[in-house]
Amino acid sequence: xxxxxxxxxxxxxxxxxxxxxxxxxxxxxxxxxxxxxxxxxxxxxxxxxxxxxxxxxxxxxxxxxxxxxxxxxxxxxxxxxxxxxxxxxxxxxxxxxxxxxxxxxxxxxxxxxxxxxxxxxxxxxxxxxxxxxxxxxxxxxxxxxxxxxxxxxxxxxxxxxxxxxxxxxxxxxxxxxxxxxxxxxxxxxxxxxxxxxxxxxxxxxxxxxxxxxxxxxxxxxxxxxxxxxxxxxxxxxxxxxxxxxxxxxxxxxxxxxxxxxxxxxxxxxxxxxxxxxxxxxxxxxxxxxxxxxxxxxxxxxxxxxxxxxxxxxxxxxxxxxxxxxxxxxxxxxxxxxxxxxxxxxxxxxxxxxxxxxxxxxxxxxxxxxxxxxxxxxxxxxxxxxxxxxxxxxxxxxxxxxxxxxxxxxxxxxxxxxxxxxxxxxxxxxxxxx
Amino acid sequence: xxxxxxxxxxxxxxxxxxxxxxxxxxxxxxxxxxxxxxxxxxxxxxxxxxxxxxxxxxxxxxxxxxxxxxxxxxxxxxxxxxxxxxxxxxxxxxxxxxxxxxxxxxxxxxxxxxxxxxxxxxxxxxxxxxxxxxxxxxxxxxxxxxxxxxxxxxxxxxxxxxxxxxxxxxxxxxxxxxxxxxxxxxxxxxxxxxxxxxxxxxxxxxxxxxxxxxxxxxxxxxxxxxxxxxxxxxxxxxxxxxxxxxxxxxxxxxxxxxx
Numbered sequence: 001x002x003x004x005x006x007x008x009x010x011x012x013x014x015x016x017x018x019x020x021x022x023x024x025x026x027x028x029x030x031x032x033x034x035x036x037x038x039x040x041x042x043x044x045x046x047x048x049x050x051x052x053x054x055x056x057x058x059x060x061x062x063x064x065x066x067x068x069x070x071x072x073x074x075x076x077x078x079x080x081x082x083x084x085x086x087x088x089x090x091x092x093x094x095x096x097x098x099x100x101x102x103x104x105x106x107x108x109x110x111x112x113x114x115x116x117x118x119x120x121x122x123x124x125x126x127x128x129x130x131x132x133x134x135x136x137x138x139x140x141x142x143x144x145x146x147x148x149x150x151x152x153x154x155x156x157x158x159x160x161x162x163x164x165x166x167x168x169x170x171x172x173x174x175x176x177x178x179x180x181x182x183x184x185x186x187x188x189x190x191x192x193x194x195x196x197x198x199x200x201x202x203x204x205x206x207x208x209x210x211x212x213x214x215x216x217x218x219x220x221x222x223x224x225x226x227x228x229x230x231x232x233x234x235x236x237x238x239x240x241x242x243x244x245x246x247x248x249x250x251x252x253x254x255x256x257x258x259x260x261x262x263x264x265x266x267x268x269x270x271x272x273x274x275x276x277x278x279x280x281x282x283x284x285x286x287x288x289x290x291x292x293x294x295x296x297x298x299x300x301x302x303x304x305x306x307x308x309x310x311x312x313x314x315x316x317x318x319x320x321x322x323x324x325x326x327x328x329x330x331x332x333x334x335x336x337x338x339x340x341x342x343x344x345x346x347x348x349x350x351x352x353x354x355x356x357x358x359x360x361x362x363x364x365x366x367x368x369x370x371x372x373x374x375x376x377x378x379x380x381x382x383x384x385x386x387x388x389x390x391x392x393x394x395x396x397x398x399x400x401x402x403x404x405x406x407x408x409x410x411x412x413x414x415x416x417x418x419x420x421x422x423x424x425x426x427x428x429x430x431x432x433x
Numbered sequence: 434x435x436x437x438x439x440x441x442x443x444x445x446x447x448x449x450x451x452x453x454x455x456x457x458x459x460x461x462x463x464x465x466x467x468x469x470x471x472x473x474x475x476x477x478x479x480x481x482x483x484x485x486x487x488x489x490x491x492x493x494x495x496x497x498x499x500x501x502x503x504x505x506x507x508x509x510x511x512x513x514x515x516x517x518x519x520x521x522x523x524x525x526x527x528x529x530x531x532x533x534x535x536x537x538x539x540x541x542x543x544x545x546x547x548x549x550x551x552x553x554x555x556x557x558x559x560x561x562x563x564x565x566x567x568x569x570x571x572x573x574x575x576x577x578x579x580x581x582x583x584x585x586x587x588x589x590x591x592x593x594x595x596x597x598x599x600x601x602x603x604x605x606x607x608x609x610x611x612x613x614x615x616x617x618x619x620x621x622x623x624x625x626x627x628x629x630x631x632x633x634x635x636x637x638x639x640x641x642x643x644x645x646x647x648x649x650x651x652x653x654x655x656x657x658x659x660x661x662x663x664x665x666x667x668x669x670x671x672x673x674x675x676x677x678x679x680x681x682x683x684x685x686x687x688x689x690x691x692x
Contacts, residue, residue: 379488384525387485388539388595389513389546398538402529402578409529 007062036143069097119149130242138238146182160193176206183213247273271305282311286319293322318350444495455659471656485519514546518601586617593624610644622647642674
């Protein structure tokens, strides 16, 4: 407990230091930051007696004294390309320790008027409005500390043909370092885009990544957001993604967690108008003693909305997984159609998963279902593959990839799904497939 | 017996606590097709499983030599690479693993063991199309997950397709005919017959004489209570169809496997 208090004080100190050294900002941003910092200082870091943090202890995290990354020469293009590979033949925008690095990035303006840039002097009036800094301490910390905001704006009826790749690189080699990636996506009415939010690390040493993404999907727009977490196994990653869907909007989230000592994701989708449809899919891989904790919330606020959710966990060695999927159906949200499923395969005898659906249904004319499963690789399938000459290790990899396929297949770009499947196996086996 | 491809001596095996095989003796030479018939629970599928190395079965006594090697000390994948193939009675569905991908992985594992280069995607597709034609396997099944959502007949055809691709020296067909209508049976048998040759041998396990009209065996054996109790030529199958298995129980065990 005293460690948590001391860690909070250190982090508040970092935020004050950042505020003192930061150049002039828009006044509304200053107010937002001050409010967030006050929330963080008040609430502090949660203990495991907090229901939302029951399975995720911050004890190890709280013993580390993080520093802000100094502004130094950015890594070379080759270094970034090597760790952010494969660049799926798309436009890449690189943020080094939370700072936009134009010399490593594609041009800001893409075809059809799609723009990717850092947030400038003009702050959109609703910036930060989807982020509840009182509920999410690390989102509060991010708000107090972020440097650049990656802003993706897709104009009305525009179609981003290529995926937009946002690469967040954390760097350093030595004392623990913190970075605060921030993303804002505005998907205009009737538009279509696929954004990859990719977190990677360069160099060794403990890291804190506290990331926040905020996305608004306008009427009849379609946005797919792939969150790829593949940082080093010394990284503590706290990610918050808040999405608001307008009438007939479609949003698909694919969260792929492959790295990190401790990863905690809070993803919330607000179905704010009739006809909206969201798909939340996740694939998380645990190995060693890593912990991956996924908290999701689907908020059905209006009638005739659909949500589908599939999270799959692969837990090797002595790793731990947590899945908590909350679905709220508000009194007005009649004709809601919600499905949630969480399936886990335990590869290691010391691996664990805690899975908990939480349905809060206040309307009466709805269809809601949920299911969870925990198992091991199918022994019959393993024998079948081996009886055809496939070695045991290769057969296990094939079955593991088969387990993951259900999530990967949903990704709207086949080469991307293939590449992600390869990355998964590479993380699992330590070899390139 | 040095020319035997497979030689089974005094084989005992159990599943859990239950002893199922109680002394099986059988010798099969290259070019021969043997059929094993017998009532439910006689140990037919256990014998097939033991030969392929299914982990659920434990061999408690006896030996099996395959091409002169001790088969029982080989892992299932090593048996397959050495040229043994089991067509499963109940082929396993594997969601998320593409049928083509699986077939290519299996074929290249076996080719690599034989010292052959792996086939590239184009060569593989050419070969698989040619073999698929033999068992009238629809193209769309090749792109789907292994056996997932296949009908009973499609699963069995997929087994025979795998056999045709992998070209084993010794194939065990475990009730490959069960649940097939007459057209599917003809297709499956056609595939099996396409692989027959002087260097290969087959062990056809079946419940019904009908299959043996299409895959004509050189020898027929009756398995009962974990032992081969009677052996004969192909006409034995017809005799069994007419008279059932009851009359055999009254005769002493055949002892040697060869007719």
